[in-house]
Amino acid sequence: RYSLPNIILEHKYELNIQSVRKLVVNCNSTKLGTVDSNNILRIYNTFIKDHKATSKGWVSAAKNPCLFERKDVWDMKWDEQKPEMFVAMEKLRVLLFQDCMEDPDDPILSNGYLMRCNNLEVTVAMVDEMTASKGAPKKNMVHRIESIALQSMRESILTSGFDQTLTTMKKSTDTRLWRLIAETALESLEFKVAQMAFAKLEDYRGISFIKQISSLGDKMRQRAEVSSFLERYSDTEALYQEMDRTDLAIQLYTNINYPFRVVQLAQKDPGNDKILQKAWHQIGLFYFERFDWTRAAKFFLQSRSMQEAAECLYRANDFKALEKLEKQLDNGSPMLSKLGKMFQSIGMHKKAILCLSRAGENKAALDACFALNEWNEALRLSKGKNSDEVECALAKKVNQSIESGQILQAVAIFRKAGKTAASTKLLSQIAQDIGHRRSSLVLSKKILILAALEAEQFSKNGFKIAIPKVKSRLSVDPMRRSFESFLSKSEGTGTFRMFDNVWNGAAAYHYYSLAHRQLYQGNFDAAMKTVIRCCEYEDILDKGKIYSMLVFVSYRNGWFGVCSRALVKLETIPNISREELNSLHDVSYAIFSRQVPVDPERLKDPYASCFEKGKSYDACTVSGRAIMGEYAFQCERCGYHMIISEKNDRQSCPLCYVKLK
Numbered sequence: 001r002y003s004l005p006n007i008i009l010e011h012k013y014e015l016n017i018q019s020v021r022k023l024v025v026n027c028n029s030t031k032l033g034t035v036d037s038n039n040i041l042r043i044y045n046t047f048i049k050d051h052k053a054t055s056k057g058w059v060s061a062a063k064n065p066c067l068f069e070r071k072d073v074w075d076m077k078w079d080e081q082k083p084e085m086f087v088a089m090e091k092l093r094v095l096l097f098q099d100c101m102e103d104p105d106d107p108i109l110s111n112g113y114l115m116r117c118n119n120l121e122v123t124v125a126m127v128d129e130m131t132a133s134k135g136a137p138k139k140n141m142v143h144r145i146e147s148i149a150l151q152s153m154r155e156s157i158l159t160s161g162f163d164q165t166l167t168t169m170k171k172s173t174d175t176r177l178w179r180l181i182a183e184t185a186l187e188s189l190e191f192k193v194a195q196m197a198f199a200k201l202e203d204y205r206g207i208s209f210i211k212q213i214s215s216l217g218d219k220m221r222q223r224a225e226v227s228s229f230l231e232r233y234s235d236t237e238a239l240y241q242e243m244d245r246t247d248l249a250i251q252l253y254t255n256i257n258y259p260f261r262v263v264q265l266a267q268k269d270p271g272n273d274k275i276l277q278k279a280w281h282q283i284g285l286f287y288f289e290r291f292d293w294t295r296a297a298k299f300f301l302q303s304r305s306m307q308e309a310a311e312c313l314y315r316a317n318d319f320k321a322l323e324k325l326e327k328q329l330d331n332g333s334p335m336l337s338k339l340g341k342m343f344q345s346i347g348m349h350k351k352a353i354l355c356l357s358r359a360g361e362n363k364a365a366l367d368a369c370f371a372l373n374e375w376n377e378a379l380r381l382s383k384g385k386n387s388d389e390v391e392c393a394l395a396k397k398v399n400q401s402i403e404s405g406q407i408l409q410a411v412a413i414f415r416k417a418g419k420t421a422a423s424t425k426l427l428s429q430i431a432q433d434i435g436h437r438r439s440s441l442v443l444s445k446k447i448l449i450l451a452a453l454e455a456e457q458f459s460k461n462g463f464k465i466a467i468p469k470v471k472s473r474l475s476v477d478p479m480r481r482s483f484e485s486f487l488s489k490s491e492g493t494g495t496f497r498m499f500d501n502v503w504n505g506a507a508a509y510h511y512y513s514l515a516h517r518q519l520y521q522g523n524f525d526a527a528m529k530t531v532i533r534c535c536e537y538e539d540i541l542d543k544g545k546i547y548s549m550l551v552f553v554s555y556r557n558g559w560f561g562v563c564s565r566a567l568v569k570l571e572t573i574p575n576i577s578r579e580e581l582n583s584l585h586d587v588s589y590a591i592f593s594r595q596v597p598v599d600p601e602r603l604k605d606p607y608a609s610c611f612e613k614g615k616s617y618d619a620c621t622v623s624g625r626a627i628m629g630e631y632a633f634q635c636e637r638c639g640y641h642m643i644i645s646e647k648n649d650r651q652s653c654p655l656c657y658v659k660l661k
Contacts, residue, residue: 001046013046026078026086031067031100033076033086041076041088043068043100068100080118081175087117096122096147105148112143119176120147153177157184162193175201182206186226189219218243228252237261250275259283277303284308297321306335314342323351331358340368349374353381373412427451428505441516445509449656452503452638503638503656508537510655514624515549524557530624532562532607536616544573555591564588564597565611604628621654622646636661 019037079085112124182197198206224239259282284299297312340355356365369378
């Protein structure tokens with residue numbers, strides 16, 4: 001035991017109990033009840049009054065504070081107001097003890113579980129029935145058991161009347177018995193007796209209620225008000241319906257905040273639109289507090305509570321319903337601004353811009369375009385008035401992406417802004433960077449296919465190079481210089497040659513990756529011819545890698561003349577280091593000290609022209625060999641050919657992946 005407020009330990013109690021299952025203190029902490037694993041109930045006196053100890057007022061109990069013991073008890077509860085009273089569950093019997101020194105009331109059979117013990121009344125829950133029932137628990141699954149004193153008082157009132165009962169109860173201070181007298185007197189419309197009982201209880205609410213209903217002349221109305229006061233609402237409604245006063249029943253359920261019944265009653269009588277609207281709103285709040293967004297939105301819409309309905313639909317991810325809600329709003333409505341922000345948060349740019357524009361918030365609509373990278377919409381909204389601001393925001397966004405290494409994000413921004421030339425250049429540069437790192441030839445090819453498609457779109461738009469330029473004071477010159485310097489890196493490397501033939505880059509990486517596949521398959525002759533086709537793309541692919549591969553595959557294929565000329569090409573590459581040149585000399589000596597630089601046969605014209613002069617020729621996109629008189633199929637998208645005999649069961653173009661017709 002500790003003293004307050006200093007929290008000083010005053011006393012310790014040692015109980016010789018093992019495996020305590022339950023330990024409960026009564027309402028004033030003077031007694032302690034325990035139930036152990038052997039189902040033995042014990043009551044201990046934790047505080048006893050010591051008349052000699054006036055400074056502390058309370059001292060520790062004796063060495064053996066156990067006051068009560070009973071076997072076969074598996075649960076117990078103290079009364080919430082009477083410190084001496086408690087209830088125990090002994091097997092299937094409910095035992096109510098007025099005091100641990102006295103015998104219990106007559107036992108009552110029950111297979112329920114104790115919920116509470118309060119004011120001479122025990123509440124028992126039939127948990128087994130609740131778990132067995134599929135629906136919600138019913139009221140009859142909770143039983144209330146009255147004590148002997150309460151039952152005796154009720155019988156006394158019925159048999160002897162109020163006068164004799166009041167005479168008997170004059171000196172009693174039991175609040176529960178006086179409460180029973182007050183309620184019984186109200187039911188019998190004995191207002192003087194009820195007023196005396198409420199005065200004894202010091203219940204000002206009860207006294208005020210008696211004064212209020214005493215002025216009512218209608219006995220039926222008085223009975224209805226008494227039922228309402230005693231919280232017997234079903235009886236109250238039945239009395240109101242008998243009086244043909246549905247309005248009073250509606251008012252009753254409105255006062256106790258039970259909107260479901262209000263709706264049922266109000267729908268029976270016309271002219272209750274405002275009451276219905278308020279009740280629907282209350283039902284919506286009921287479901288909103290329980291996170292049932294769909295039902296809450298339904299009732300909010302019925303009550304015309306648009307703001308709450310929008311919030312519920314947004315949380316329920318019902319965006320189609322949000323779109324329907326937007327159509328019901330008038331231009332300039334404050335709800336449009338909130339809906340616009342909701343649509344913006346989920347990326348529905350068209351609806352977001354529409355809502356913000358209808359709300360008259362053009363600046364917010366423009367900011368939404370910037371946040372969602374909808375630059376075409378931003379330019380449309382600006383209509384020349386804020387075009388400088390849009391261009392500045394575009395340049396800023398692109399440069400932030402480039403400087404952070406997110407080039408593909410910059411490409412997406414340009415595509416949405418309709419800047420096809422800039423997006424094509426960025427894609428081409430990305431593909432070249434990947435190709436030079438040799439991280440993925442196929443990925444480089446696919447990016448270049450996308451660049452080719454962008455370049456074709458660019459050519460359809462009339463070759464309008466669309467690099468963002470900003471003339472107003474809002475421009476950020478370092479950002480523009482950063483962007484232009486990035487694009488200028490690709491000049492001189494042949495990146496912009498794609499505008500002459502937009503598919504050259506994709507074709508270069510296609511044939512280069514095809515040659516690698518053929519090499520790994522051991523098909524050296526096909527690999528050699530495919531690598532020769534790559535000689536046209538010296539401005540796209542790395543020249544050293546092309547001819548290094550050609551040296552290897554021609555050597556393995558036995559074409560030593562081609563191998564010798566490829567080595568010469570490697571030695572004449574500009575800016576070759578001395579170490580690399582010495583390595584090439586060592587390779588040449590190792591090969592041609594044993595082999596004569598002669599080919600098995602003369603190299604055919606298409607291959608020879610491409611090898612020596614970089615002259616283009618039609619090569620099959622499946623095998624890589626030159627098309628010389630064979631029947632070939634031309635792709636409608638990329639324009640490259642495929643030999644019919646090599647096509648087999650292919651359903652798409654090997655180069656651009658378009659579906660073949």
